[in-house]
Amino acid sequence: MILLRRALIILGLLCSNGAQAQRLPGGVRPEHYALTLTPDLAKARFTGSETIDIVLDAPANRISLNAAEIEFQSVRARVGDSIASSQIATVTLDPEKQQATFAFAKELPAGPITLEIAYTGILNDKLRGFYLSRTRQRAYGVTQFESTDARRAFPSFDEPALKATFNVSLVIEAGDTAISNTQPISDTPGPVAGKHTIAFATTPKMSTYLVAWLVGDFQCSEGKQDGIKIRACATPDKIAMTKFALDAAKWDLHYYNQYFGIRYPLAKLDLIAIPDFDAGAMENFGCITFRETDLLIDKKDDDLSARKQVAETIAHELSHQWFGDLVTPAWWNDIWLNEGFATWMESKATASWKPQWGVPDDDALDKEHTMDRDASSSTHAIRTRAETPAEIDELFDDITYGKAGAVIAMVEHWVGEEAFRKGLQAYLAAHAYGSATAEDLWDAETRASGFPVDRVMRSFVDQPGVPLVTLANAGAGVQALQRRFLIAGTSSVPSSAKQAWTIPLCFTGQPCTLLIPATSDAATNLPPLKSDANAESKGYYRTEYLPPLLEQVEGTASAGLSVAERISLVGDQWALVRAGQNDVGKFLNLVFTLKQDPSAKVMSLALSDVDTVESEIATEEDRRSIDAILRRNFSPVLAAMDKPRRESPDHAQLREALFEMLGHAHDPGVLADAETMTQRIFAKKKLADPTLADAAVALATTTGDAAMYDRLMKVASNTADPRLQQEAMNSLTRFESADMVAKTLDFALSNAVRSQDSSTLMAQMLERRQTQDQAWEYVQQHWPEILRKATSSSGARIVAAAGSFCTVERRDEVALFFRGHDAGTSPRALRQSLDRINECIHLRAAQEPALRSWLQQKSVSP
Numbered sequence: 036m037i038l039l040r041r042a043l044i045i046l047g048l049l050c051s052n053g054a055q056a057q058r059l060p061g062g063v064r065p066e067h068y069a070l071t072l073t074p075d076l077a078k079a080r081f082t083g084s085e086t087i088d089i090v091l092d093a094p095a096n097r098i099s100l101n102a103a104e105i106e107f108q109s110v111r112a113r114v115g116d117s118i119a120s121s122q123i124a125t126v127t128l129d130p131e132k133q134q135a136t137f138a139f140a141k142e143l144p145a146g147p148i149t150l151e152i153a154y155t156g157i158l159n160d161k162l163r164g165f166y167l168s169r170t171r172q173r174a175y176g177v178t179q180f181e182s183t184d185a186r187r188a189f190p191s192f193d194e195p196a197l198k199a200t201f202n203v204s205l206v207i208e209a210g211d212t213a214i215s216n217t218q219p220i221s222d223t224p225g226p227v228a229g230k231h232t233i234a235f236a237t238t239p240k241m242s243t244y245l246v247a248w249l250v251g252d253f254q255c256s257e258g259k260q261d262g263i264k265i266r267a268c269a270t271p272d273k274i275a276m277t278k279f280a281l282d283a284a285k286w287d288l289h290y291y292n293q294y295f296g297i298r299y300p301l302a303k304l305d306l307i308a309i310p311d312f313d314a315g316a317m318e319n320f321g322c323i324t325f326r327e328t329d330l331l332i333d334k335k336d337d338d339l340s341a342r343k344q345v346a347e348t349i350a351h352e353l354s355h356q357w358f359g360d361l362v363t364p365a366w367w368n369d370i371w372l373n374e375g376f377a378t379w380m381e382s383k384a385t386a387s388w389k390p391q392w393g394v395p396d397d398d399a400l401d402k403e404h405t406m407d408r409d410a411s412s413s414t415h416a417i418r419t420r421a422e423t424p425a426e427i428d429e430l431f432d433d434i435t436y437g438k439a440g441a442v443i444a445m446v447e448h449w450v451g452e453e454a455f456r457k458g459l460q461a462y463l464a465a466h467a468y469g470s471a472t473a474e475d476l477w478d479a480e481t482r483a484s485g486f487p488v489d490r491v492m493r494s495f496v497d498q499p500g501v502p503l504v505t506l507a508n509a510g511a512g513v514q515a516l517q518r519r520f521l522i523a524g525t526s527s528v529p530s531s532a533k534q535a536w537t538i539p540l541c542f543t544g545q546p547c548t549l550l551i552p553a554t555s556d557a558a559t560n561l562p563p564l565k566s567d568a569n570a571e572s573k574g575y576y577r578t579e580y581l582p583p584l585l586e587q588v589e590g591t592a593s594a595g596l597s598v599a600e601r602i603s604l605v606g607d608q609w610a611l612v613r614a615g616q617n618d619v620g621k622f623l624n625l626v627f628t629l630k631q632d633p634s635a636k637v638m639s640l641a642l643s644d645v646d647t648v649e650s651e652i653a654t655e656e657d658r659r660s661i662d663a664i665l666r667r668n669f670s671p672v673l674a675a676m677d678k679p680r681r682e683s684p685d686h687a688q689l690r691e692a693l694f695e696m697l698g699h700a701h702d703p704g705v706l707a708d709a710e711t712m713t714q715r716i717f718a719k720k721k722l723a724d725p726t727l728a729d730a731a732v733a734l735a736t737t738t739g740d741a742a743m744y745d746r747l748m749k750v751a752s753n754t755a756d757p758r759l760q761q762e763a764m765n766s767l768t769r770f771e772s773a774d775m776v777a778k779t780l781d782f783a784l785s786n787a788v789r790s791q792d793s794s795t796l797m798a799q800m801l802e803r804r805q806t807q808d809q810a811w812e813y814v815q816q817h818w819p820e821i822l823r824k825a826t827s828s829s830g831a832r833i834v835a836a837a838g839s840f841c842t843v844e845r846r847d848e849v850a851l852f853f854r855g856h857d858a859g860t861s862p863r864a865l866r867q868s869l870d871r872i873n874e875c876i877h878l879r880a881a882q883e884p885a886l887r888s889w890l891q892q893k894s895v896s897p
Contacts, residue, residue, distance in 0.1 A: 036181050036314050036315075036317045036318060036355075036431065037314065037316045037348050037351045037352065037377070037436075057132045057133065057422055057424065058194065059100065059134070059197075062091065063095075063099075063192065064089060065088070065089050065192045065198075065199040066147075066200070067087070067088040067199055067200045067201070067202070068085065068087050068191070068199055069201075070084075070189055070202065070203050070204065071083065071085070071205075071206065072165070072203070072204070072205050072206070073206040074158060074205070074207065074250055076158065076173075079160075079167055080155060080157055081155065081157075081158060081165060082153075082154070083189055084152075085154070086149055087149070087150040087191075087199075088147065089148050089150060090148070091146060091148055092145060094142045094143060094145050095142065095143055096139045096140075096142045097136055097137065097138050098124075098139075098150070099136045100192050100193075101133055101185075101193035102134065102154075103130070103133040103184075103186045103187045104156055104164070105156050105190055106154060106156070107126045108153040109123065110126055110150065110153075111150070112124060112137070112139060112150055113148070113150075113151060114143065114147075114148060121151075122139045122140060122141060124138060124139055125137070125138045125139075133424065135190060137150070152190055154190065156187065159187070160790070161827060162313040162827070163187065163826070164180065164184040164185070164186075164187025164188050165187060167311075168309050168310045168312070169311065170272075170310050172270075173251065175249065175253075175270075175309070175310070176250035176251065177249045177309050177311075178246070178248055178249070179313065179317055180247070180319075181245075181317055182244055182370075182424070182427045182431075183244070183424040185243040185244055185246060186243075193243045194242075195244065195363050195366065196242075196363070196365045196470040197242070197243070198240045198468070199240060200237050200238055200239065200240050201216070201238040202234070202236075202238075203215045203216070203217075203234075203235045204232055205233050205248055205250060206232045207231065207232075207233065207250050208229065208230065209224075209229050211250055211252060212250075212251070213248060213250050214248065214249045214253060214268065214305055214307060215235040215248040215322055216235065216238045216301070216320050216321045217236040217237065217238050217302070217303070217321060218235065218236050219233050219234065220234055220235060220236045221234045238320065238321075239300055239320065239361075241360060241468075245319050245320045245360055247320075247322040248322075249309070249324070252271055253268045253270065253307060254274045255268035255269075255274070255305070256268075256274060256277045256281050257281075258284075259285075260286075260288045260289050261288060261289055261299070263288060263302070264303045264304070265285060265288065265303070266303070266306070267280040267281040267284065267308075268305060268306065268307040268308065269307070269327070269331060270308075272755055273308065275333075275334065276308075279342065279345060280306055280332070280345060280349060283345065283349045283350070283388070284304065284349055284353065286384070286388045287388070288353060290387055290388070291354060291357060294383075295357050295459065297361070297460070297467070300356075301320065301321040303321060304321055304323070306325060307324050307330075308325050308757075309326065309327070310327060310757075311789050311791055312326040312791060313326075313791050313828055314828075315329045315348055316348050316349075316351070316352045317352070318356065321356075323349075323352045325348065326791070327757035327758075328344075328757050329344060329345060330345060330348070331345075333756055333758070338729070338758075339392070339684050339688070343385070346388065346389065347382070347394075348381075350380065350388075351378065351380070354376065354377045354381060358372065358376040359373035359374075359377065361463065362463055362468075362469065362470070362471050363469075363470045364472070365470040365471060365472050367421050367427045367430060368419060368420055368430075369471075370430050370431070370435055371417045371473075371496070372471065374431070374435045374440075375435065375436065375438075375439020375440045376439075378436045378439065378440030379439075379440040379444055382394050382397070382398050382444075391683070391684060395599060396598045396599050396634070397636065398444065398572075399602040399603060399636070400602055400640055401437060402437070402572065403606035403640060404433070404437070405433050405434075405438050406438075406606070409433075409438055409499070409501045410501050410521055410522045410610065410613075411522055411870045412521060413867045414499045414867075416434075416496065417438055417442070417496045425859070425861060429861055438575070442496070445574055445575050446480070446488055446491060446539070448539070448541065448571065448573035449486065449547050450480070450484040451484070454485075454486075455484065458479045458488070459479075459480075461482070461483055462476050473492070473496055477489045480492075487537070491538070494535075494536040494537045494552075495575065498534050500521070501519070501575070501577055502517050502519065502536045502538055502575075502577070503517065503518055503520035503576065503577045503579055504517050504550065504568065504576050504577070505518075506568055506578065506579070506581065507558075507581040507584065508583065508584060509558070509560065512560055512561055512562050512563045513561050513563060513564050514558035514559065514561065515550055516558045517535060517536065517538065519533075519534045520576075520577045520610070522613050523613065523615040523874070523877050523878070524870075524873045524874040524875075524876060524877025536552065536576075537549065537550070537551055538576055540561070540568065541569070541570040542561075542562070542564055542566070543566040543567040543568075543569075543595075543596070544565055545565060547570075548562075564584060564587070564588075566591055566595050566596065567588060567600045568580070571600065572599035572600055572602055572603035573599075577610050578607050579616065592604055592628070592629065593629070593631070601632065601637045602637055602640055604625075605625065605626075605641050608621075608622050609622055609644045612882065615877075615881050618882075619648060619652065619882040619885045619886050619889065620885050620886065620892075625641075626641045626642075627664075627668055629641055630668050630669060633689065634689070635686070635688035636685070636688075638689055638692055638693070642692060645661070648886065649661055649662075651841055651878055652878060652883055652886050653886060654883075657890060662699075662701055663700075664890075664893055666702050669700075670697060670704075673690065673693040678724055678726070682726075687726045690727070691726055691729070694708075694709075694731075695730035695733060695734060698733075698734035706734060709735050710735055712727060713731050713743070716731070716732065732762075732766055736767075736769040737769055737770070739770055744775050747763045747766050747767055748778075748782070751763035751767060752787050764788070764792060765799065767779045767782065768796055768799040768800050768806070771805045773809060776806050776809050777813075779796065779800065780809075780810060780813045783797050784821065784824060790824050790825070790826050790829075791826060793821075793824050793825075793829070794826070794828075794829035794830075794832045795832060797810060797813075797814060797832075797833060798835070798836035799836075801814070801833070801839055802836050807839060807840065811837070811848075814833060818856055822857075827859065829859075830857075830860050831858070831864060833858060834860050834864050835864070837849045837868050838868030838871035839871070840875070845872065846873065849872065850865070850869055853865050
């Protein structure tokens, strides 16, 4: 499953509140499910008829399985084919554990048993289980089962290791169709007038959370790759937007068939866009579901970021057909085996398809944000204990996705691509259609490569946090010392938690060295440093260069370092500011040294850090001074950037980044251009430079008037293009007038906004310095309404966004409010948010004098 890209990642982490374990008692092995579902979309209910073929390990008169929001009509157990051997069960429900127990008067023998179950359920509005999705024309019945919501659609042994095969049949309205994991094998009228029954082929052996079905009038574009039929589907009004997705899926399927050495194991592959969908996408075996903005692209839309988002989401979900679907973690504590690998593979596949997009440099940028999150004391290890549904859901965060993917990329870079690939192929072949653990993977990689991959992976997977590698000149070489890197201002780590990692340390242009934990604090002697100590930014660690090494590295930044290495250098220097180990003035000097850097990604990282300086350290007077310095340094850079006839994607993104930054720095020329372009956009006139369209609207909205607001509100409320609608809603959150902020907050809670988007809009306004106070007051006053509209992830988004404050008063308010109002998250999620506020408070106190001194120096500089 992919989340709402990195900017909307859930920040909830493992709780430590003593929640009771909710695993099934064991002793029962499901082998096959036969499901017949009859949804009533008008009444938001469904009926189910189910048989489960199980094997009892020992005689028993009680069988427990998972069920939630299910009403049982009858339960019968049958031994063999004889009706005389059957028994009717008494059903006991445990809603807290989401379990049902079937009790039988006579003991059931060990061996094969068939359970026959009749039940009813609800089509909920929480975007989980079997639920309703709506357009203005009609309702659809769709599913989302990861991680523990299959039990809301059918009673099941809803744990990932309890794999089985499935036969699904759907009894639906005569005018509707259905899609499921496998291809349809029959479509027959009945069983009553006005209905027809679609039966699907038997699935491979798989986990319950990967089962899926959809009911409605979906339409599909079709293609074929390597003998596999591929469809990209949507509601009828959006079928024209599926072409790009179909092309991406065809490329990815062939790429993965070749890379993994195991052919895609199903006869068909469907990708379906759903109007109401809480996550970004879900890897159901053979039936991948998507939020519309993560699958659909208007053929006239040449927005590179939109195409990247769709391409990478599809690549992520298709890689899951092997990592996650074919081979599944034995338990959720190893969910990183799914998500970390899919995050890593999405980049490999997309970079192979579109090398001009610079995907490896995007990865370096993403890693910077992940390490920032991981530098808090309230982070968690990649592999973390989780027992309850809430604990399991909170593992789907940037550590499980971003950190795990970055660590995998580091190990591949160290052992070599081909050796690492052989290990993956061996792992998949050994555990196909079964389950596996982290040890299974790194043992396979150790055998294939001959490198101690197990030592490296164990140190990064089972320990929280980021290593800091400190380098200093020592004779003819350098010495390296490692310790855990922590952002200043967070709660302290226990003194017993001294950590060390086994780190592949790769200097640019030199062989890698394995930095092994020393028995003491003694430094490790290494060869001399020729350039950068994190080649291609593949290492998952922060680097601190002691003088004069720092001057040496910074001196080669423009000419001697790759884009990814320059990203790493900027990221490390800013991280050291946040940790209290670097001066903000020195960091700003580095930024202005790089002002001619030709990379949009280097510049976007540097400018985002300057934006943080303005929002978290500077006073209002300081901001005006910084803006003046930005205009003085970067206006000539933008002015010199002509738009070439054939502009590279990176060059276009660099112009856009500089244009938007200078607009926020109140450059009068840029602001005038933004206003003119926005008026042309609203008048549906062609722009001379469409690359700057999004930035122009973003700038114009901050001071936009009521007429502009109303135009955007009309688009946000009425357009049929899901991406254009999303962009319009995002634009509404940038207006700063108190009246317009109030209107946008009311809009977010209205029926005009889908529940998947409501909390995201409020979170965006909580995160912006200019609107956060008003948004926070609104959240507190309207909490009951927010909960009524909430999805399972809404609370986590709001709690995370509340971590954007930077004062003691607001910190205490946030703590008090969420300790008294349930947000559906754990105490650890709130602690993470409070840590972010404390980090900001500490950063401001520690660096404000240094910033003031730097500004005074710049004011007298020529």
